[in-house]
Amino acid sequence: MQQSNSYALITGASQGLGRAFAFEFAKRKTNLVLVALPNENLQELASQLADFQILVHYFETDLSLGENVEALAQTINENFRVHILINNAGRGGTMRFEEAGMDYLDGILQLNIVAPTLLTRLLLPNLRQQKQAYMLSVSSMAAFSPIGYKTVYPASKAFIRYWSLGLREELKGSGVSVSVVYPGPMKTNVDVTQRIEKQGFMGKVGLLTPTKIAAIAVREMFQGKATIVPGFANKLNRALMALLPKFIKIPLISNAVEKEVG
Numbered sequence: 001m002q003q004s005n006s007y008a009l010i011t012g013a014s015q016g017l018g019r020a021f022a023f024e025f026a027k028r029k030t031n032l033v034l035v036a037l038p039n040e041n042l043q044e045l046a047s048q049l050a051d052f053q054i055l056v057h058y059f060e061t062d063l064s065l066g067e068n069v070e071a072l073a074q075t076i077n078e079n080f081r082v083h084i085l086i087n088n089a090g091r092g093g094t095m096r097f098e099e100a101g102m103d104y105l106d107g108i109l110q111l112n113i114v115a116p117t118l119l120t121r122l123l124l125p126n127l128r129q130q131k132q133a134y135m136l137s138v139s140s141m142a143a144f145s146p147i148g149y150k151t152v153y154p155a156s157k158a159f160i161r162y163w164s165l166g167l168r169e170e171l172k173g174s175g176v177s178v179s180v181v182y183p184g185p186m187k188t189n190v191d192v193t194q195r196i197e198k199q200g201f202m203g204k205v206g207l208l209t210p211t212k213i214a215a216i217a218v219r220e221m222f223q224g225k226a227t228i229v230p231g232f233a234n235k236l237n238r239a240l241m242a243l244l245p246k247f248i249k250i251p252l253i254s255n256a257v258e259k260e261v262g
Ligand SMILES: NC(=O)c1ccc[n+]([C@@H]2O[C@H](COP(=O)([O-])OP(=O)(O)OC[C@H]3O[C@@H](n4cnc5c(N)ncnc54)[C@H](OP(=O)(O)O)[C@@H]3O)[C@@H](O)[C@H]2O)c1
Pocket: 011, 012, 013, 014, 015, 016, 017, 018, 035, 036, 037, 038, 039, 040, 061, 062, 063, 064, 088, 089, 090, 091, 092, 111, 138, 139, 140, 141, 182, 183, 184, 185, 186, 187, 188, 189, 192
């Protein structure tokens, strides 16, 4: 699905799943706007992606600050037509809630909830002006159950789920298709990789590479699917989580995660 002078905007594009999304769109000859924190080699990535004969622009900004989200959206709306928005930037973490600092909690809530909500609100008029537009937000398998020692992270991903599906309903027939992807574990940054290793078997159920997840997510986004659960093991896991009563499910998952905090 190409619109030659239009762009896909990806947040958190410098590494991990966001970087994999960038290569997936580049292979499909879609122009790109990449967003990530400053000084994370976005320039180098942009020049690699330009080898695919597409236009690539990048913006380095901290999306956990509302004023940066507004400034970014204004620049984008003034200079680019956007037909694909990928709300990917997000951060997790495992910590006893009582030991979590204000910066840690605020950082997760701002980046995972506030930034995608505000950015989408501000870019929606731009998306609506395109003949056909797509919006994909990255949730997590963690959205399907409350989890002790993660607390705010699964709650933030459940927000993405509810908000996106509500918005999808509201935008029915508007030409903007809204999808949510629920990745299972991916060995992306060092911190996440160590956490997956510490969880043992439970951490590795449904493990897929970011490249594989990006390919599945983009394909199903273009098919207009609301809910994208990549991989058979994750689909099975989701079905099991829906069946298991909360008094079994929540302790089972939380006990596996507790191994990370020791
Ligand atoms: N990894 C997993 O196992 C897993 C599982 C399920 C869901 N997810 C979700 O998948 C998404 C991508 O995760 P990932 O593992 O690929 O993460 P990652 O490797 O840590 O990459 C995160 C990306 O977000 C950017 N970012 C972080 N803080 C930012 C901020 N304040 N402002 C702007 N950009 C910021 C990072 O930019 P810099 O490089 O500049 O820091 C990076 O490009 C997240 O929403 C995550 O919750 C991950």
